[in-house]
Amino acid sequence: MRALDVASLGLLTVGQLVTMAALLPLVMGRRISPAARRAQRFFLLQAVAWTSLFVASPPRGNSWEAWVLTGTAAVTMLGQWTLGGALALWLGPRPGRQALLLCCLAGPAGFALLRSDALARFVWFSAVQGLGLLILARMCLRPGRESARRWRWVLCGAGGAVVLGLWSRAAWAWLGGVPHSYASQGPVNQAFIILSSLCITAMFASVLGAWRDETSQQLRSLVVTDELTGLLNRRGFEEQAQAMLARAVRQRQPLAALMLDLDHFKRVNDALGHEAGDQALRLFGRLMRDRRRESDLAARLGGEEFCLLLHGDAASARALDGRLRQALRAAAPAELGHALDYSAGLALLQAGSEDLPALLARADAALYAAKAQGRGQLQNAAPATISSIAACA
Structure with missing residues (x-):
């Protein structure tokens, strides 16, 4: 002892x-x-x-x-x-x-x-x-x-x-x-x-x-995570968005999807080089993080295509788009040396059996409509029909 x-x-x-x-x-x-x-x-x-x-x-x-x-x-x-x-x-x-x-x-x-x-x-x-x-x-x-x-x-x-x-x-x-x-x-x-x-x-x-x-x-x-912008990548977005959509359906909350695409981004790469293009993507990603709410999902899906998923109606989605667009128009000339804008498509979650691919498909269709009508604007998606929901399921 x-x-x-x-x-x-x-x-x-x-x-x-x-x-x-x-x-x-x-x-x-x-x-x-x-x-x-x-x-x-x-x-x-x-x-x-x-x-x-x-x-x-x-x-x-x-x-x-x-x-x-x-x-x-x-x-x-x-x-x-x-x-x-x-x-x-x-x-x-x-x-x-x-x-x-x-x-x-x-x-x-x-x-x-x-x-x-x-x-x-x-x-x-x-x-x-x-x-x-x-x-x-x-x-x-x-x-x-x-x-x-x-x-x-x-x-x-x-x-x-x-x-x-x-x-x-x-x-x-x-x-x-x-x-x-x-x-x-x-x-x-x-x-x-x-x-x-x-x-x-x-x-x-x-x-x-x-x-x-x-x-x-x-x-x-x-x-x-997307290495360039710090936003979610497609995989991370799909995982978290599925849970967000299920919660919105369960709690009967409004849900809005914004598909965003930088206008004339190829011209930036061709005229100024890929480093300038990367700077533009980083700036846009930072502004998306700063302007969204903590509960909103922000992702870079690939190339110059981005997505925002938020709990809210059309008015709150349009308000977010307005804040982001105003911030980009002010920051781009100062930080990039040239103007930068984007087109956007907005889709609201419909009551019933609409899933995430169907919601994003309608937002993407609205995005292409915005591009076809002159770019630099936000377009609303058409309401989902039973046939369109079934086709996307």
Whole structure:
């Protein structure tokens, strides 16, 4: 049992954290997201905190020890704030960020104010550190964007387990049942360090799971995104549009499709070169993203052909077309050095059994009508008939 004393366990945990902090950059590589970078910093900060904790414990009566422990408290809470930032980037805006910031400030501040009372500072920081971890565990719930469930639950469970350990040890110390030095011998501190080591391993696995999940999402985005404009490509549009149409039918919402085609685009390529054509496509794609609502789908279907799918009636579709057309007429001369316009066809989802191909086919027919009538305008599609719906099915 002597080999499992607190000092030995603590050194093993320090070695574990140092190894994890060194391995993450090697495993993830250099080109990683800001979220993954924050996760790497979390383990580095924890390694620094645990190292300095066991340098200053047990107390030897030196005046600098209290300040080293105060710095350790600050590094520990900075690590929590860093991990909270990673979760916000992985999962979307997280509730509790302000409360976490208060904990990160209050923990070291209280530690410094109570540095002459070892028991009070031990209980205070254990309570605040546990509260910060509890907030982080809650941040793992209800993601604001698509995310795998398993790594979130593992991270949540690991954080919750450490919270129970911190608060139980602090309560026992307050009642006089356990020494309040971080490196004091005894089964309680031994059990806490073992628990911390296991939870650190679980957190490490969770971070790797989150990074893998993020990487998969990035690869998925490359598959369904048009590289030149940043809009959905045809594959991505068809996948998301099918779900959007089904939701509109189920909830009886109006749905409008706008097919757009840049006018005389071949002349731009022939006269100014393909790089100028690419600049025109990028500009149009950017304006489509900026002028649409978040719920609208915008896609480049190929060449100079684009599509917008939106929840709304003819008036809202025409309003979007007007905003986009006005923005293009203002931006093109300034950014491209020449005017640029487009033709558009509008089709509204008809009640009944009309599917996505039928809706887009009517919008495409209206687009060709706009081109035939002089370009640079929006034309409405004719209402669908039962025979036309059946032909497109």
